[in-house]
Amino acid sequence: MDLHLIEARYQRAVFKGRSEVAMRDFMLRYGERWEEIWEASSGASEEDVKAAEYKAGELKELVASRIDDVETAALYAAYGRSLSVERELELGMxxxxxxxxxxxLIRWGLVMHFSDEIVAAPPYLAGLLLELMRNSPRLDVDLWxxxxxxxxxxxxxxxxxxxSGEFDEELHRIFYGEVPKELRIGKIAVYTPDVGIVVNPVYSPEEVLEVLVELKRRRAYALSKALALHGEYEFSSEARCGLHYLSLDGSAEKSGVVAICPWLSYSRKLWRKLRNVVLVVEGQRPPGLTSFKIGVVFIKGGEAEVVKPQLPSKLLEYIVDILYSAGFFVSESQ
Structure with missing residues (x-):
């Protein structure tokens, strides 16, 4: 049997989705012959899957002969294979x-649709993928x-x-406005609402988060020093913010925590324990924020904008005094 037909019947046997999606693969892969091969692959079954596995060596050579950009193929083999949702793979590449x-990748047959949204390399190409991986250029994307x-x-x-998996859209709107339709962080990550977050396949999401939190740790410490607060300071990996513990006179109303967040944290560990907390974040107060359940201080350069909570806070009053004494230009809103 023609190798092209073995390959085609394999995809028709495993594909679960709309025929238009598989047809587009055939158009890319087989060019002018696509309709002929589409018709000939009708009625594919489990026997065709076994036939492709049996002909794995020859199918490997067929796909290799189509590859006219070895570096892209090698990058997919080394890094892109971790992404199988079509749009995630597209953004990752x-x-x-x-x-x-x-x-x-589809034109070569290195990947094919297994459903409307899932694209992956067929198992019979395992040997080719290993060869490509060995020749993949070494990438060093600087997470810093x-x-x-x-x-x-x-x-x-x-x-x-x-x-972190803790994003709170409502909280984000309060502090930063609407969630953007697209976010690109250099070559590190890209976000779209329909796909979600995709990080550079060279790294895992956990590795990116680790560097991001370390950057936040450094900035929170510098901000803590600028505030010149007394008491015990630590950076909480759970809350992903600096926490400055204050006990002014031993009373409950003048004791509490200053949460120092260079950018907002959505950590449930922080927001579940909001008792006598003042939040300090970098940036400007959003125009629509007139009050919040806790006191908030926005720091930008030598300026501090204070948003008072709905109920009076002795702790916030103390923080405002500290801001004045530390040389900040302070503005307050109710």
Whole structure:
């Protein structure tokens, strides 16, 4: 049997979805012959899956002969295989510097649709993928590129929330406005509402989050020093913010925590324990924020905008005094 037909019948046997999706694969892969091969592959079954496995060596050579961009194929084999949802793979390859790579991968037969949204390399290409991986260029995407976005607090807050799985859209709207339709953080990550967050396949989401939190740790410590607060300070990995514990006179109303967040944290560990807390974040107060359930201080350079809580707070009053004494230009709103 023609190798093209064996390959085609394999996909028709395993594909679960709309025929138009598989047809597009056939158009890319077989060109002018696609209709002929589509008709000939009708009625494919489990026997065709076994036939493709039996002919794995020859199918490997067929696919290899189509590859006209070995570096892109090698990058997919080394990194892109971890992404199987079509749009995630497309965005992941873009982060690797390979725009329009998905079309090439399908044209070669290195990947194919297994359903409307799932694309992956067929198992009979395992040997070819291993060969390509050995020739893949070594990529070193510097995660500390994140520092370039340190003053874009809304973007880093969104990124952290998505990576940690604790993103709170309502909270984000209160502090930063509407969630953007697209977010790109250099070559590190991209977010769209329909896909979610995709990080560069060279790294795992956990590795990106680790560097992001370390950057936040450093900035929170510097901000803590600038505030010159007394008491015990620590950076909480759970809350992903600096926590400054204060006990002014031993009374409950003048004791509490100053949560120092260079950009907002959506950590449930922080928001579940909101008792006598003052929140300090970098950036400007959003125009629509007139009050919040706790006192909030927005720091930008030598300026501090204070948003008072709905109920009076002795702790916030003390923090305001500290801001004045530390040389900040302070403005207050009820």
């Amino acid at each position: 873009e982060l690797l510097g390979r725009h329009s790579a998905l079309e090439k 590129q994140l520092e370039a976005f340190a003053h874009d607090q809304p973007s880093l807050a969104l990124l952290e929330g998505l990576l």
